Amino acid sequence: MNEPTADDAMAADYVMGLLEGAEHAAAERRIETDNAFAQAVSAWRERLADLDATAEETPPSPALWQRIAEATKIAPIDALPSARAALRGATLWNNIRFWRGAGIGGAFATLLFATIMIGALITSRQLRNDMIALAQRKPIYVAVLVNDTTKEAGAIVNAFANGRVELIPLRPIDVPAGRTLQVWTLWDRAIGPKSIGLTGQSRTLQLDLQSLPETVPDQLFEITLEPEGGSPIGRPTGPILFKGNAARAL
Amino acid sequence: MAGNGTITAGARSFAPFDQERELQLAAALARCAAGDRAALQLIYNSEAPRMIGVARRILFRQDLAEEAVHDAFVRIWRGAAGFDPHRGSARSWLYAVVRNRALSIHRDEHRYETSDESAEHIDCEATLSRMPETSTLRRCLERIDRPRRDVVVLAYVHGMSHGELAGKLRVPLGTVKSWVRRSLFALQECMG
Numbered sequence: 001m002n003e004p005t006a007d008d009a010m011a012a013d014y015v016m017g018l019l020e021g022a023e024h025a026a027a028e029r030r031i032e033t034d035n036a037f038a039q040a041v042s043a044w045r046e047r048l049a050d051l052d053a054t055a056e057e058t059p060p061s062p063a064l065w066q067r068i069a070e071a072t073k074i075a076p077i078d079a080l081p082s083a084r085a086a087l088r089g090a091t092l093w094n095n096i097r098f099w100r101g102a103g104i105g106g107a108f109a110t111l112l113f114a115t116i117m118i119g120a121l122i123t124s125r126q127l128r129n130d131m132i133a134l135a136q137r138k139p140i141y142v143a144v145l146v147n148d149t150t151k152e153a154g155a156i157v158n159a160f161a162n163g164r165v166e167l168i169p170l171r172p173i174d175v176p177a178g179r180t181l182q183v184w185t186l187w188d189r190a191i192g193p194k195s196i197g198l199t200g201q202s203r204t205l206q207l208d209l210q211s212l213p214e215t216v217p218d219q220l221f222e223i224t225l226e227p228e229g230g231s232p233i234g235r236p237t238g239p240i241l242f243k244g245n246a247a248r249a250l
Numbered sequence: 251m252a253g254n255g256t257i258t259a260g261a262r263s264f265a266p267f268d269q270e271r272e273l274q275l276a277a278a279l280a281r282c283a284a285g286d287r288a289a290l291q292l293i294y295n296s297e298a299p300r301m302i303g304v305a306r307r308i309l310f311r312q313d314l315a316e317e318a319v320h321d322a323f324v325r326i327w328r329g330a331a332g333f334d335p336h337r338g339s340a341r342s343w344l345y346a347v348v349r350n351r352a353l354s355i356h357r358d359e360h361r362y363e364t365s366d367e368s369a370e371h372i373d374c375e376a377t378l379s380r381m382p383e384t385s386t387l388r389r390c391l392e393r394i395d396r397p398r399r400d401v402v403v404l405a406y407v408h409g410m411s412h413g414e415l416a417g418k419l420r421v422p423l424g425t426v427k428s429w430v431r432r433s434l435f436a437l438q439e440c441m442g
Contacts, residue, residue, distance in 0.1 A: 012434045015346070016405045017353045018412060042338035047441050049342040050387040051406055052349075054380035055303030064316050065294055071320070072290060072327040148269075186270055189296055193270070218277075220270055240269055245277070 011040035015048060142249045143221045145242035154242035155223060157207070159215035167221075169202035173241060178228050184236055186220040187212050193222075198230050219246040268341075271296070275340035282330035290327050297344060304345060305352040308409035314359070318352040325351070349409075356409045372418075374403040390440035398429045402437070405430065 013019050014027040030037045139158035146153050155169045167183055175181055183197035183205065196207040209215070222243035224236040231237050274296070281289030298319060305315035305322075325347050333343050374396075381388035391399050397419055404410045404418065416426045 008438065009431065009434070012438070013430075016402070016430070016434070017349065017409050018405055018430065020357065020411065039337060042342070045342040045346050046338055047387060047437060048402075048406055049339065049345065050381050050385045051377070051403070052300070052304050052341075052345040054377050054407070055300055055307055057299035058302040058306055058312070058315070060298050060302050060316055060319065061312075064298070064320060065291070068294065068320055068323045069287075069291075071324050072287065148273075189271075218274075220274065222270065243270070243273065245274075 007037055008040050011037060012044050015041060015044040139249050141215045141217070141219070141246040143219070143244040143246040145221060145223060145244040147242050148240065155202070157221045157244070157246065159209075159246060163209070163214065165196070165207040165209050165215065167197060167205040167207055167223075169204065171202070173202040173223075175201055175225070179225050179238070180228050180230060181241070182224050182226040182230050182236070182238075183207060184222050184224065185209065185212065186222075187216065193220075193236055195230060195234065200228075215246055217246060217248055220244075221246065272339055272341055275344065276333075276335050279326075279330045279333045279340050279343070280335075282327060283333070287327075290323065293326065293344065294323060301345070301348045304348050307407050308349070308352040308356050314355055315352070318355050319348060321351040321355075322348040353409050372404065372408055374400045377403050377407055386441055387437075390437050393440060394433050394436050398433050401426060401429045402433050 010019075010023075010027060014024070019027055027037075027041075031041055032038075139160050141157075141159040143157040143159075144153050145155040145157065153170050154173065155167055157165065157167050159165045173181060181199050181202065182195055183199075184193040185196050185207075186193045194212060196209055196212075197205045199205055220243065222236070223241045224231075225238040225241060226236070227238075275293060278289040278292045282293070301319045301322065302312070302315050305318040306312065309315050309318060322344075326344060329347070333340060378388060378391060391402065394402075400419065401415050404415055410418065412423060412426050412430070415430075416423045419426065421429075
């Protein structure tokens with residue numbers, strides 16, 4: 001890397017908290033107006049972020065949230081146009097909106113197509129039964145699991161009123177020898193991710209959520225690549241292939 | 251381009267659980283920008299204890315730390331639309347707001363006194379050892395000799411100014427400034 005520029009040094013000092021008075025104010029102004037400087041600041045924040053994670057968690061007093069709630073009763077001033085832009089920035093949300101927007105009929109048509117495609121890859125009578133079941137009953141929650149890098153939808157999770165939860169892959173997933181696909185859900189941060197399914201290949205899975213409470217909005221589902229037999233530590237260790245949050249089906 | 255590469259590299263170094271959290275925080279910020287207060291509470295429930303911890307390392311007092319986190323959440327609520335997920339992570343954006351507020355309170359109300367005992371007990375090495383072994387920042391900090399690397403921890407984590415660093419490390423102001431400059435340059439070179 002080249003010698004850091006004066007801007008880099010100023011951005012670093014700003015993020016470190018070493019600027020005071022006029023210099024500090026000047027840096028804050030430049031973040032608003034100078035895109036390159038704002039990027040240098042962001043880069044320094046990312047570099048140093050691991051230090052924030054070393055802080056010991058200290059419970060706030062119970063009254064603190066009440067005070068914050070009081071102080072934030074008014075909606076942000078620039079809520080409307082920029083908020084839409086912000087929502088567009090959140091790609092996962094986008095995807096859910098896409099699926100909702102496409103309407104459940106459109107989603108079913110896509111599912112039908114995807115299911116047939118997968119059916120051709122993996123011969124399965126159960127798939128066809130699932131397809132019929134899908135047509136007969138609509139899920140309450142749907143999560144579209146998307147690959148973070150390619151933004152491709154890889155699978156759909158459907159949660160039904162009777163507690164049945166299923167995963168339907170939308171594309172074949174290449175599983176190397178000695179590895180397995182593991183499905184997780186994060187229902188409660190305090191408990192952490194729970195394993196709900198394990199499979200050697202991308203196929204429709206009935207997920208085991210019996211030990212967990214009912215699916216809720218925004219509940220996270222994800223598929224990771226794990227050693228054969230599943231993650232040895234009971235938490236995801238491998239790369240996340242696809243992930244998505246549950247949204248109520250219309 | 252260097253900036254973009256760094257952000258991507260940073261994101262890849264997250265543990266899987268952190269990646270989930272990051273996605274949830276980014277989505278919650280988008281919802282805050284749209285005026286969804288439940289999303290603000292979601293961020294609070296998930297991050298407030300850690301944020302209090304971050305503020306306490308700068309302010310030492312619980313009441314001041316809560317004040318900083320209170321102010322931070324008001325700013326997060328008003329400024330959520332300014333968060334750009336393409337530029338950096340939600341996590342670093344949120345914690346930057348908290349540190350800004352804590353530093354501001356620290357400057358206004360709680361300058362370290364030479365007799366301030368709480369500042370005496372700061373252990374930079376313990377902070378370093380709390381970072382995961384896989385942390386690139388940890389690996390790069392460990393490549394910088396002490397006490398030069400301490401200035402990074404003391405300034406970033408405990409909000410010390412150049413003057414306070416010089417006082418604590420008992421070296422001239424010019425030396426501290428050069429340690430800061432060289433340590434940050436070394437970090438940038440090591441981390442990309």
